Amino acid sequence: RKEVEQDPGPFNVPEGATVAFNCTYSNSASQSFFWYRQDCRKEPKLLMSVYSSGNEDGRFTAQLNRASQYISLLIRDSKLSDSATYLCVVRATGGGADGLTFGKGTHLIIQP
Amino acid sequence: EAGVAQSPRYKIIEKRQSVAFWCNPISGHATLYWYQQILGQGPKLLIQFQNNGVVDDSQLPKDRFSAERLKGVDSTLKIQPAKLEDSAVYLCASSFLVGGYEQYFGPGTRLTVT
Numbered sequence: 001r002k003e004v005e006q007d008p009g010p011f012n013v014p015e016g017a018t019v020a021f022n023c024t025y026s027n028s029a030s031q032s033f034f035w036y037r038q039d040c041r042k043e044p045k046l047l048m049s050v051y052s053s054g055n056e057d058g059r060f061t062a063q064l065n066r067a068s069q070y071i072s073l074l075i076r077d078s079k080l081s082d083s084a085t086y087l088c089v090v091r092a093t094g095g096g097a098d099g100l101t102f103g104k105g106t107h108l109i110i111q112p
Numbered sequence: 113e114a115g116v117a118q119s120p121r122y123k124i125i126e127k128r129q130s131v132a133f134w135c136n137p138i139s140g141h142a143t144l145y146w147y148q149q150i151l152g153q154g155p156k157l158l159i160q161f162q163n164n165g166v167v168d169d170s171q172l173p174k175d176r177f178s179a180e181r182l183k184g185v186d187s188t189l190k191i192q193p194a195k196l197e198d199s200a201v202y203l204c205a206s207s208f209l210v211g212g213y214e215q216y217f218g219p220g221t222r223l224t225v226t
Contacts, residue, residue: 004154043203043217044155087154097168098210099145102154 003027004103006088012109017078021106023071023088030090030101033064035073038085038105047073047086075108083110114138116218118204124224130192133221137185137206143167145215146179146189147203155203161187162210194225 006023013019025033033050048055050062050071061074071088088103117136125131137144142163147155158177160168164184172179176195181187191198201220207213 008152043219045217046214089154093211095167096162096210097160098143099157099160099168100147100155100215102156104152104154 002103003101004088004090006103006106008104008106010107010109012111013078014111015078015080018074018076019078019108020075021073021086021088021108023073023103025069025071025088025090025101027090027092027101028069029092029094030069031093032091033071034089034091034100035060035062035071036087036089036102038087040084044087044102078110080110080112083108116204116206116216118202118218118221120221121219122222122224124226125194127196127225128193130190131194131223132188132190133202133204133223135187135189135204135218137187137204138216141206141208141216142184143207143210143213144181144187145205145207146187147205147217149201149203149220151200158189167210191223194223196225199223199225 004025035047036044037047038044050064054063059076063072085105085107087105089100144161146158149155158172159179161181179189201222203220204218205215207215
C-alpha cells in the first residue's frame with residue numbers, strides 16, 4: 001500500500017465550478033499535513049497546511065480526519081489559473097528527520 | 113530574498129556515466145533536502161542534511177548515489193554509475209530548521225539517462 005494515495009485524475013472541470021480532491025495516508029505517526037501545487041515543469045509550492053479543525057484560504061478549504069487518515073481539498077469558483085497538479089503531502093517527524101512524503105498528485109484542468 | 117538555486121537545469125548522459133548536481137539553499141537555512149521526482153509521481157526524499165550532518169538517508173540508493181554538504185551551505189548529489197531508471201527531476205529544498213518549517217524547493221535538475 002502506498003503511503004499517500006490520491007486519485008491521479010485528470011479532473012476536467014468548467015471554470016467557476018467547485019472541485020474536490022481526496023487523499024488517504026497510511027502512516028498513523030504523520031503529524032503535519034499539506035497540499036502543494038505543482039505547475040507543469042515547475043517545482044512544488046506550498047498551497048496550504050491542513051489542520052484538524054479544517055482551514056480556509058480564500059477559495060480553498062482543507063479538511064483533515066485523523067481517525068480515517070483522510071485529507072481533502074475543496075476549490076470553489078475555480079479559475080483557469082487553478083489548472084495544475086495538486087500534491088497531498090504528509091510529514092512524520094522523529095530523530096530530527098522531517099522529510100515530506102508526497103502522493104502522486106491529482107491533475108486538474110480548468111476549461112473555459 | 114533569493115530562492116534555492118540548482119545547476120545544471122538539464123543534463124543528458126548515457127547509462128553507466130557519472131553525473132553531479134549542485135544546490136545552494138536559501139541563505140540562513142540549516143536544513144537541506146534532496147528529492148527525486150520520476151515522471152508521473154510525487155517527489156521522493158533521498159537525503160536530509162542538518163547543517164553538514166546527515167539526518168536521514170534511508171531512501172538513498174547508496175550503491176550508486178552519494179551526497180555531501182561539507183561546509184553546511186551548498187550541497188552536491190552524485191550518481192555513479194547512472195541507470196536508465198535514474199531519469200527524473202532532482203529537486204533540492206531547504207528550510208530554516210528541522211521541524212515545522214516550510215520547505216522551499218529549487219527549480220530542479222532534469223536528468224535524462226539514455
